[in-house]
Amino acid sequence: xxxxxxxxxxxxxxxxxxxxxxxxxxxxxxxxxxxxxxxxxxxxxxxxxxxxxxxxxxxxxxxxxxxxxxxxxxxxxxxxxxxxxxxxxxxxxxxxxxxxxxxxxxxxxxxxxxxxxxxxxxxxxxxxxxxx
Numbered sequence: 001x002x003x004x005x006x007x008x009x010x011x012x013x014x015x016x017x018x019x020x021x022x023x024x025x026x027x028x029x030x031x032x033x034x035x036x037x038x039x040x041x042x043x044x045x046x047x048x049x050x051x052x053x054x055x056x057x058x059x060x061x062x063x064x065x066x067x068x069x070x071x072x073x074x075x076x077x078x079x080x081x082x083x084x085x086x087x088x089x090x091x092x093x094x095x096x097x098x099x100x101x102x103x104x105x106x107x108x109x110x111x112x113x114x115x116x117x118x119x120x121x122x123x124x125x126x127x128x129x130x131x132x
Contacts, residue, residue: 079127083119090115 043050073081090112097104104112 077127079125080123083122086115086119 069084072084076084093104093108093112
């Protein structure tokens with residue numbers, strides 16, 4: 001069994017994502033290339049700049065996110081800070097469906113509704129001071 005030097009992948013014409021119909025991308029010795037395009041995928045015409053920029057964005061986004069999380073967790077009560085994790089999940093869902101360009105299915109919307117209801121209930125609970 002040998003390995004073929006190139007593989008074709010069909011993409012959706014409106015998004016460039018793998019799926020039915022549309023343009024064909026070829027994977028071979030030169031990397032991934034869209035058929036008929038001069039743009040080298042996945043790193044573009046200047047791979048060094050792309051990789052350096054992605055590393056910088058990843059590093060600083062992670063660092064800045066951790067810094068913000070640490071400040072928020074110090075300043076907020078733990079019951080409220082814990083709810084931030086729920087909103088992180090909701091934001092990720094929102095970004096994913098916005099990127100796809102499709103609305104979430106009914107079951108996902110039901111889950112989102114339950115998460116939001118849980119946060120509302122948890123935020124309304126007031127801690128009772130312990131006498132002692």
